[in-house]
Amino acid sequence: xxDELLYPLLVAAAAFLLAAAAEALHVRRVRRVATxxxxxxGRARAWTRIAPISRVLAATAAAWGLATLLWIxxxxxxxGVDATLSSRDPEHIxxxxxxxxxxxxxxxxxxxxxxxxxxxxxxxxSFFDRVPxxxxxxxxxxxxxxxxxxxxxxxxxxxxxxxxxDLPMHYAFExxxxxxxxxxxxxxxxAKPWNPKSTTLIVLSDGDTVPATGMPRMPxxxxxxxxxxxxxxxxxxxxxxxxxxxxxxxxxxxxxxxGGSFHNGNEKQLSSALIAEAMGLExxxxxxxxxxxxxxxxxxxxGGAWLALLGPLLAAFGTAHRPGPRSVGLLVPEPSGxxxxxxxxxxxxxxxETSPSARGRIPAVSLSAPLARTGRxx
Numbered sequence: 001x002x003d004e005l006l007y008p009l010l011v012a013a014a015a016f017l018l019a020a021a022a023e024a025l026h027v028r029r030v031r032r033v034a035t036x037x038x039x040x041x042g043r044a045r046a047w048t049r050i051a052p053i054s055r056v057l058a059a060t061a062a063a064w065g066l067a068t069l070l071w072i073x074x075x076x077x078x079x080g081v082d083a084t085l086s087s088r089d090p091e092h093i094x095x096x097x098x099x100x101x102x103x104x105x106x107x108x109x110x111x112x113x114x115x116x117x118x119x120x121x122x123x124x125x126s127f128f129d130r131v132p133x134x135x136x137x138x139x140x141x142x143x144x145x146x147x148x149x150x151x152x153x154x155x156x157x158x159x160x161x162x163x164x165x166d167l168p169m170h171y172a173f174e175x176x177x178x179x180x181x182x183x184x185x186x187x188x189x190x191a192k193p194w195n196p197k198s199t200t201l202i203v204l205s206d207g208d209t210v211p212a213t214g215m216p217r218m219p220x221x222x223x224x225x226x227x228x229x230x231x232x233x234x235x236x237x238x239x240x241x242x243x244x245x246x247x248x249x250x251x252x253x254x255x256x257x258x259g260g261s262f263h264n265g266n267e268k269q270l271s272s273a274l275i276a277e278a279m280g281l282e283x284x285x286x287x288x289x290x291x292x293x294x295x296x297x298x299x300x301x302x303g304g305a306w307l308a309l310l311g312p313l314l315a316a317f318g319t320a321h322r323p324g325p326r327s328v329g330l331l332v333p334e335p336s337g338x339x340x341x342x343x344x345x346x347x348x349x350x351x352x353e354t355s356p357s358a359r360g361r362i363p364a365v366s367l368s369a370p371l372a373r374t375g376r377x378x
Contacts (some may be wrong), residue, residue, distance in 0.1 A: 002296070007298075008067035015063035016056060023052040039321030048318050052308060058306040065300030072293055091136045091279070092198050092221070094191055095160075096183040098205035099169040102244045107232040112268050113160055116230040120204045121164035123228060123265045127202070127323050128157055130275050139190060142169050143183025145176035180205055180254070185216045192223035203254070206231040207247030215257050222276045225260025227251050231333070232266060251269045 034042040095119065106112075108119035137153040138160050151167070163169070180232055184203070191199045199221045207229055218225065229251045236245025248264060255262035261278065262269055290298075 003130060004071045004073065005067075006070050008064050012060050012069035014342060016060040019056040023056055027052060037321075037324075038319045039323075039364070041321075042317045043097060045317065048314060053311060054306060058303040058310075062301070062303030062307065062368035063297040065303065067297070068292060068296035069300065072296065082311065090178060090198070091132075091139045092191065092194055092200070093131070093136050094140065094187050094199050094201045094222075095140045096147075096180075096187045096201065096203045096205075096359065097140055097142050097150075097163070098180065098183070099142045099173075100142070100178040100206075101170055102178070102206055102237075102239050103230070103325040105231065105237040105239060105244060105247075107235070107237055108230050108266050112299035114167070116206055119230045120228070120265065123160070123203075123204070123230070123270060124164060125201065126269045127275060128160075130272060131279055141181065141183055141186045141190060142172070143186065144170050144171050144173040144178060146179060147180045148172060149186060152190065169189040176337070178205070180207075181214045181216060184258075187270040188216045188219055188222075189285075192219040194219075196220045197223040197280070199282075201225045201260070202257075202278075203227045204230065205251065207254075215254070218258060223246045223280050225258040225280045226257065226258055226270075227255035227258070228265045228270070230266055233264065235288040 030037065031071050031162050038044050093185060099117075103116045103120070106115050108114045109115045109122075114122070134156070137155060138157070139152045139154070140150040140163055141159060142148055142163075150163055154160065180203070187201060191201070197220070201218070201222050201224070203225065205227075227245045231244070231246035233246040233248045238244070246264070246266060249260075252262045261274060263274060
């Protein structure tokens with residue numbers, strides 16, 4: 001890793017020194033022939049003053065970009081579930097899933113014909129379809145009367161799909177009240193050692209029997225919290241001698257206290273804007289998503305293109321002086337008028353001037369055509 005960073009910098013430094021020395025020598029030589037190259041004034045146009053510096057910087061950028069591409073580890077792409085994580089630190093998706101018996105009540109979905117757990121599965125499948133799973137690791141914490149980690153840092157979505165299916169995980173807990181805060185506490189312990197702002201916490205619950213106090217504090221690794229409610233928020237079902245429905249107000253309060261967002265997923269899927277906000281995709285600019293390989297490609301392309309274009313630009317627009325022969329007409333006075341000398345650009349069809357004031361007036365001489373001899377040879 002050190003060599004991948006050091007060698008391109010050494011190559012770029014060498015290119016900078018060589019290009020700077022070459023430009024200094026070139027400037028000295030140009031000064032000697034400035035009058036010949038730029039005309040009597042001996043000066044090029046003002047914009048050409050950036051040419052030496054820009055040429056040195058372009059050569060340095062191109063050298064660094066090409067050297068980086070030579071020494072950097074090539075990116076490998078694989079197809080399928082066994083695709084490896086990218087070279088950057090992985091993103092974490094941490095799911096706190098309510099597995100209480102109330103999640104098996106059938107009152108969810110647009111037509112109220114799905115169980116709350118099946119609706120939670122549909123919401124997460126839609127979520128996973130719109131996030132870059134190749135750079136993400138998924139963990140699941142199940143909570144009911146307590147909390148237990150079910151899977152930690154998996155890249156196999158089929159494992160998560162099996163957990164969200166008909167797996168009766170509530171039998172792993174003692175019967176009792178749902179303790180959502182226990183699930184949050186276990187998720188906090190799981191996410192604590194991860195990198196800062198690398199985790200998206202998703203809480204899926206119907207909000208049944210959520211206490212008003214005891215909210216755990218999220219670690220620095222948690223970037224965002226998304227609380228998703230399932231179940232009918234208006235007409236509930238009876239279970240264990242009590243009325244159970246989605247407690248929207250309580251779940252909104254939980255989301256606000258965690259500094260996150262709430263979504264009623266009983267009828268509508270998660271919006272793409274909400275997913276992008278939760279995953280931190282909106283906060284990253286285009287340049288923040290680029291890695292060293294992309295910057296090397298940009299440096300090599302821009303540097304090489306400027307070195308290729310600078311020469312023609314200097315030749316075409318570097319100076320207003322245009323050396324070369326100038327052709328003008330020559331009119332020789334005669335007693336009867338004026339006559340154009342052969343080889344000049346005077347218009348032969350033009351009538352001769354006969355006015356007295358025109359006689360004796362000699363215009364400019366053509367320097368590119370030989371003068372015609374008139375009269376006898378001297």
